[in-house]
Amino acid sequence: MSDTPKPLAGVRVLDLSRVLAGPWCGQLLADYGADVIKVERPGSGDDTREWGPPWWGDASDRMSAYYLSANRGKRSIAIDIATLDGAALVKQLATQADVLLENYKVGQLAKYGLDAASLQALNPRLIYCSITGYGQDGPYAPAAGYDFAIQATGGLMSVTGEKDGTPGAEPQKVGVAVADLFTGLYATTAVLAALQERHRTGRGRSIDAALLDTQLAMLANQASNYLVGGKTPKRMGNAHVNVVPYQVFKTKDGHLVLAVGNDGQFQRFCKLAGRDAAGTDAKYATNALRIQHRDELAPLIAQWMLERTTAEWTALLEPNAVPCAPILDLPEVFKHPQVAARGMKIHNAGMPMVAAPMRLDGQRAVSNSPAPMLDEHGSAIRDALARSSAWPAAD
DSSP states (O other): OTTOOOTTTTOEEEEOOOSSHHHHHHHHHHHTTOEEEEEEOTTTOSGGGGSOSSEESOTTTOEEHHHHTTOTTEEEEEOOTTSHHHHHHHHHHHTTOSEEEEOOOTTTGGGGTOSHHHHHHHOTTOEEEEEESSOSSSTTTTSOOOHHHHHHHTTTGGGSSOOTTSTTOSOOOOSSOHHHHHHHHHHHHHHHHHHHHHHHHSOOOEEEEEHHHHHHHTTHHHHHHHHHHOOOOOOOTTOOSSSSSEEEEEOSSSEEEEEOOSHHHHHHHHHHTTOHHHHHOTTTSSHHHHHHTHHHHHHHHHHHHTTSOHHHHHHHHGGGTOOEEEOOOHHHHHHOHHHHHHTOEEEETTEEEEOOSOEETTEEOOOSSOOOOTTTTHHHHHHHHHHOSSOOOOO
C-alpha cells in the first residue's frame, strides 16, 4: 500500500477523545495521512476496548471489534492527565501538534491546563476541536451526551419507526450511532477548513462540535419541511415524506425497496408492472398528486408487488431505470459483486475491516496501520520526547 494517498502527510494530531465521534474524526485524519497519537487512560484505555464480544487477538491483548472500527492508523500512549507529569507530557505534545481532538465534559480539561485557551497560548497554530453532546455553552452544556439520547432529544427518533396505528409502532433509533458518526464527519470537515485557513493566517481555531447541533443539521429536509410548512413530521415507517412511491414493499418471497424519484420513473414502473393506466391516471400523474393520494396508491402498489419475487422484480425494474433494491444482510452485502469490485472489505495487519470510502486518483485513502494496543507506542514516544521537544516521529 505504498501508493496509498496521504494528502495530510506531515499533519500531527493529538487525539484525547474516546468512544466514537472523536475517534472517528481521528481515524479519518489518519486515513488521509496525518500522524495521530491517541492518548488513553492507563490500565483501561478507550472505553470501547472492552465493548465486546466479538474480540480480535488473545485474552492478554484483545481488542473489541467496536474499538477496531474507529482507531486504525493511530499510535497509542497511556497518560494519566490528572497528574502533573501526565499533564506536562500532553502539553509537550500539544506544543508540536497541528490538531487536538477531545471529548471531555465542558471545562474538565481546564483543571489540568489542557483547555483550548491554555494550549493555544503555548501553540497559537493549534487547531483545538472539542466534541461534546450539547456544545460549549447553553443550559445543557455540562450534561454528558450519548448518541441514543441525542437521537431522542434531537428529533431523529420522532421521524424514525413505524407509523402510529401499525404493528410495532414506536419511536426507533437508527441501527448505528449516526449522531456520533455525523459529528465525527462534520468535525473532520471543520478541522480541514481550519488547516486550510491557517495557511493564510498562521493561527489555529477552537472548534465547538456538538452532537445535538449535528443531529439537528442532519434532519435536512425533515427540519426544513417543518420550518417552512409548519407541520410536525411524523413517523412513516419506510415511506418518504416528500416522494411517492418511495418505500419498502413486500414481494412474493421477501421485500424490495422501490425508490421512484420522478414522474417518468413512475410511468415506466406502472408499465412494467402491467398497470399502464395507473401511470397516466390524473390522480397519480405528478409526485405532488401521488403524495396527496398516497393512502390510496400505496396499497395498490403493495398488491402488485406480491405478484413477483424480489429477484424477479429486481431483474425487471433495474434494467429499465426504475430504482429498486433488495434488502441485504451483512453477509450478503460483503458478497455483493459491486462491494467486492470496489474493494470495500480489507485486511489491515490481518484484521478484517471496512475500507475508508474515498478514493483519490483511483486509490483508497486508508491507513495501512492497524488500531493500536493500549500504550503500544508509549515507550517510544516518551523516549523521543525525553531526547527532544520535537514531535516524536513515527516508525
